[in-house]
C-alpha cells in the first residue's frame with residue numbers, strides 16, 4: 283500500500299525533490315526526499331553558528347525525534363538529551379543522556395556549562411489533560427521551570443526555544459483561522475502556564491535581550507508515546523487500528539482540531555531557530571499543518587484499512603478542553619517572516635503512521651531494522 287514517496291522516506295533512499303504523492307489539503311505532496319530540507323539547512327549553516335543543543339524533557343513525545351534529526355544534521359555531539367526518568371533498554375535512539383530536573387536551576391547551569399551548550403530547547407511540561415489532574419505540579423513544572431530556563435538563558439546568552447500550544451487560546455478566541463495576536467484567556471492550567479511562558483519569554487527578550495523564540499504548536503502526530511494531552515487520540519487511533527482494527531474515541535465525531543505531523547514539527551523548530559533575528563517580526567508564532575475531526579481521520583485510515591471502525595465514549599474533561607481550543611490556526615506570519623511551510627497533509631500522515639507502526643510491530647517481533655526518520 284505504501285507509496286513510492288513513503289518507501290523513499292522510510293529507507294532514506296530518495297535523491298530528488300520531485301513529488302510522487304498528492305494530497306487534498308493545500309494541494310501538497312510529500313517530498314520524495316524528506317530529509318532534503320534538513321540536509322540543506324545543515325549544509326548552509328556556518329561552522330561557527332552550528333547549534334550545540336540541550337533538550338529538556340527529551341524523552342517525551344517530541345524530544346526524541348528532534349534529537350535524532352539534530353544528530354543527523356550537526357553530528358553526534360551536537361545534542362545533550364536530558365529528562366528525569368531512566369532510559370529503558372529498548373530506547374536505543376537515546377544518546378548523550380543526563381538526568382536534569384528543571385526545577386533545579388543550579389543543575390541547569392551546570393549542564394549548560396559542562397555541555398558547552400549555545401541553544402536550549404525546553405520541552406519539559408505537563409500537558410493539558412495531566413495538568414488538570416495535578417495543578418500544583420503543573421504550576422511548578424510549567425511556570426517555575428520556565429522561569430529557571432529563562433534565567434539560565436540570560437546568564438549564558440543562550441538562544442532559547444520554549445514551545446507554546448493551541449491550548450494557550452480559550453473559548454473567547456475566534457476558533458476558525460485563529461490569528462497570532464487575538465484574545466487568549468485559556469481555561470486550563472496548561473494554557474494559563476503557556477500564556478505565562480509566552481509573555482515571560484517576550485519580557486526577557488525585550489528587557490534583557492534574551493534570544494527567546496516560541497511556536498504555538500497544534501496537536502502533534504508522531505509514532506512516539508504522547509504525554510497526556512487532549513489531542514493524544516490522533517496517535518492512539520493508529521495503534522488501535524493496527525492492533526484491533528477499532529478505536530474508541532474520547533472526543534465527539536465532529537470535534538475539529540488543528541494538527542501537524544512530527545517531521546513538520548521538527549522542521550518548524552529547526553528552521554525557526556536558524557532564522558536571523560532580523561527576520562522575526564514577533565517572538566511567538568502560530569504554526570500548523572491541517573485540521574480534522576475524528577470522523578475525518580477515521581475516513582483517512584479507511585483509505586488504507588477499509589475495515590477500520592471508530593466508536594465513541596466521550597471523556598467530559600478532554601471534550602471540554604477541545605471545545606475551548608481553535609479549530610484551525612492562521613500561520614501566515616510564520617510563512618512570510620521565515621518561510622515556514624509544512625510538507626505533510628492528513629493522508630500523508632496517515633500513510634506514514636501506518637507504515638511506521640507496522641515497522642515498530644515487526645521490530646518487536648525481531649523482523650525489521652531499527653531507527654527510521656520519516
Ligand SMILES: NC(=O)C1=CN([C@@H]2O[C@H](COP(=O)(O)OP(=O)(O)OC[C@H]3O[C@@H](n4cnc5c(N)ncnc54)[C@H](O)[C@@H]3O)[C@@H](O)[C@H]2O)C=CC1
Nearest residue numbers: 339341342343344383384405406407445447499501502509
Ligand atoms: N505533543 C504535542 O502535541 C504538543 C506539545 N507541545 C509542547 O511541546 C513540549 C514537548 O511536548 P511533549 O514531548 O509532547 O511532552 P511529553 O509530556 O511527552 O514530555 C514532557 C517531558 O517532560 C519531562 N518532565 C516532567 N517534569 C520534569 C522536570 N521536573 N524536569 C525535567 N523534565 C521533566 C517528562 O519526564 C517528559 O518526558 C511541551 O512543552 C508541550 O507543551 C505543544 C503543543 C503540542
Ligand SMILES: CC(=O)[C@H](N)C(=O)O
Nearest residue numbers: 409410447511512513
Ligand atoms: C495541543 C497540545 O498542546 C497537547 N497535545 C495537548 O493536547 O495537551
